[in-house]
Amino acid sequence: MFVVDASAAGAWYLPDENNPYADAAALRLKSEGAIVPALFWFELRNIFLIGERRGRISEADTARFLSNLGRLSIATDREPNEVTIFQLARAHKLSIYDASYLELAHRENVPLASLDAALIKAAKAERVPVLSAAK
Secondary structure: OEEEOHHHHHHHHOOOOOOHHHHHHHHHHHHHOEEEEOHHHHHHHHHHHHHHHOOOOOHHHHHHHHHHHOOOOEEEEOOOOHHHHHHHHHHHOOOHHHHHHHHHHHHHOOOEEOOOHHHHHHHHHOOOOEOOOOO
16 A cells, blocks of 8 residues: 555646656556545646646547546545644645645555655655665
8 A cells, every 4th residue: 555646647648748756656556555634645646637738638538538547546645644744744835735745644654656856755765765776
Protein backbone atom coordinates (compact mmCIF):
# COMPACT_ATOMS: atom_id res chain seq x y z
CA MET A 1 0.00 0.00 0.00
CA PHE A 2 1.17 3.53 -0.73
CA VAL A 3 -0.24 7.04 -1.08
CA VAL A 4 -0.38 8.40 -4.62
CA ASP A 5 -1.04 12.04 -5.37
CA ALA A 6 -2.81 13.54 -8.37
CA SER A 7 0.44 14.68 -10.02
CA ALA A 8 1.64 11.09 -10.33
CA ALA A 9 -1.75 9.66 -11.28
CA GLY A 10 -2.37 12.40 -13.84
CA ALA A 11 0.87 11.44 -15.60
CA TRP A 12 -0.56 7.96 -16.15
CA TYR A 13 -3.19 9.36 -18.46
CA LEU A 14 -1.87 12.50 -20.14
CA PRO A 15 -0.15 11.44 -23.37
CA ASP A 16 2.59 14.09 -23.17
CA GLU A 17 3.46 13.31 -19.53
CA ASN A 18 5.70 10.29 -20.01
CA ASN A 19 7.36 9.84 -16.65
CA PRO A 20 9.20 6.68 -15.59
CA TYR A 21 8.58 7.47 -11.91
CA ALA A 22 4.81 7.71 -12.46
CA ASP A 23 4.91 4.57 -14.60
CA ALA A 24 6.68 2.70 -11.78
CA ALA A 25 3.96 3.85 -9.35
CA ALA A 26 1.28 2.61 -11.77
CA LEU A 27 2.98 -0.76 -11.98
CA ARG A 28 3.26 -0.97 -8.20
CA LEU A 29 -0.42 -0.08 -7.88
CA LYS A 30 -1.32 -3.31 -9.66
CA SER A 31 0.29 -5.43 -6.97
CA GLU A 32 -0.21 -3.34 -3.83
CA GLY A 33 -3.06 -0.90 -4.17
CA ALA A 34 -2.98 2.70 -3.02
CA ILE A 35 -4.76 5.01 -0.65
CA VAL A 36 -5.62 8.65 -1.27
CA PRO A 37 -7.27 11.54 0.56
CA ALA A 38 -10.77 12.27 -0.74
CA LEU A 39 -9.55 15.42 -2.50
CA PHE A 40 -7.53 13.24 -4.92
CA TRP A 41 -10.63 12.49 -6.99
CA PHE A 42 -11.39 16.19 -7.45
CA GLU A 43 -7.78 17.12 -8.18
CA LEU A 44 -7.48 14.44 -10.83
CA ARG A 45 -10.71 15.51 -12.48
CA ASN A 46 -9.40 19.06 -12.52
CA ILE A 47 -6.20 17.86 -14.22
CA PHE A 48 -8.34 16.26 -16.91
CA LEU A 49 -10.48 19.38 -17.32
CA ILE A 50 -7.40 21.60 -17.66
CA GLY A 51 -5.99 19.07 -20.14
CA GLU A 52 -9.16 19.41 -22.21
CA ARG A 53 -9.02 23.20 -22.11
CA ARG A 54 -5.41 23.18 -23.27
CA GLY A 55 -6.17 20.73 -26.07
CA ARG A 56 -4.03 17.97 -24.56
CA ILE A 57 -6.95 15.53 -24.30
CA SER A 58 -10.53 15.30 -25.50
CA GLU A 59 -13.77 14.92 -23.55
CA ALA A 60 -13.85 11.32 -24.77
CA ASP A 61 -10.35 10.82 -23.33
CA THR A 62 -11.53 12.18 -19.98
CA ALA A 63 -14.50 9.80 -19.95
CA ARG A 64 -12.22 6.86 -20.81
CA PHE A 65 -9.65 7.87 -18.18
CA LEU A 66 -12.31 8.15 -15.49
CA SER A 67 -13.70 4.75 -16.42
CA ASN A 68 -10.22 3.21 -16.21
CA LEU A 69 -9.48 5.01 -12.97
CA GLY A 70 -12.57 3.52 -11.37
CA ARG A 71 -11.17 0.04 -11.92
CA LEU A 72 -7.91 0.69 -10.07
CA SER A 73 -7.25 -0.51 -6.55
CA ILE A 74 -7.32 2.92 -4.88
CA ALA A 75 -8.95 3.31 -1.48
CA THR A 76 -10.16 6.66 -0.18
CA ASP A 77 -9.22 7.80 3.32
CA ARG A 78 -11.99 9.70 5.06
CA GLU A 79 -10.34 10.42 8.41
CA PRO A 80 -7.70 13.11 7.88
CA ASN A 81 -6.04 14.70 10.89
CA GLU A 82 -6.74 18.39 10.33
CA VAL A 83 -4.36 19.59 13.01
CA THR A 84 -1.46 17.63 11.53
CA ILE A 85 -2.32 18.77 8.01
CA PHE A 86 -2.09 22.40 9.09
CA GLN A 87 1.17 21.75 10.94
CA LEU A 88 2.73 20.09 7.89
CA ALA A 89 1.50 22.79 5.54
CA ARG A 90 2.90 25.53 7.74
CA ALA A 91 6.21 23.81 8.47
CA HIS A 92 6.96 23.00 4.82
CA LYS A 93 5.10 25.83 3.05
CA LEU A 94 2.80 23.32 1.34
CA SER A 95 -0.77 23.79 0.20
CA ILE A 96 -3.36 22.12 2.40
CA TYR A 97 -3.95 19.77 -0.54
CA ASP A 98 -0.34 18.61 -0.67
CA ALA A 99 -0.10 18.43 3.12
CA SER A 100 -3.13 16.10 3.05
CA TYR A 101 -1.18 13.53 1.03
CA LEU A 102 1.80 13.86 3.35
CA GLU A 103 -0.34 13.53 6.48
CA LEU A 104 -1.98 10.38 5.11
CA ALA A 105 1.32 8.74 4.19
CA HIS A 106 2.73 9.64 7.61
CA ARG A 107 -0.32 8.40 9.52
CA GLU A 108 -0.56 5.14 7.57
CA ASN A 109 3.23 4.68 7.63
CA VAL A 110 3.37 4.02 3.88
CA PRO A 111 5.41 5.50 1.03
CA LEU A 112 4.28 8.52 -0.95
CA ALA A 113 4.27 8.70 -4.76
CA SER A 114 4.34 12.24 -6.11
CA LEU A 115 5.94 14.24 -8.91
CA ASP A 116 5.75 17.43 -6.83
CA ALA A 117 9.27 18.46 -5.80
CA ALA A 118 8.17 20.45 -2.74
CA LEU A 119 5.99 17.60 -1.49
CA ILE A 120 8.80 15.08 -1.99
CA LYS A 121 11.20 17.36 -0.11
CA ALA A 122 8.71 17.71 2.75
CA ALA A 123 8.16 13.93 2.86
CA LYS A 124 11.88 13.34 3.16
CA ALA A 125 12.14 15.95 5.91
CA GLU A 126 9.33 14.19 7.79
CA ARG A 127 10.99 10.81 7.23
CA VAL A 128 8.08 9.60 5.13
CA PRO A 129 9.38 7.13 2.55
CA VAL A 130 9.09 8.33 -1.03
CA LEU A 131 8.17 5.68 -3.55
CA SER A 132 11.13 5.04 -5.81
CA ALA A 133 11.02 3.97 -9.43
CA ALA A 134 12.39 0.56 -8.45
CA LYS A 135 10.23 -1.52 -6.14
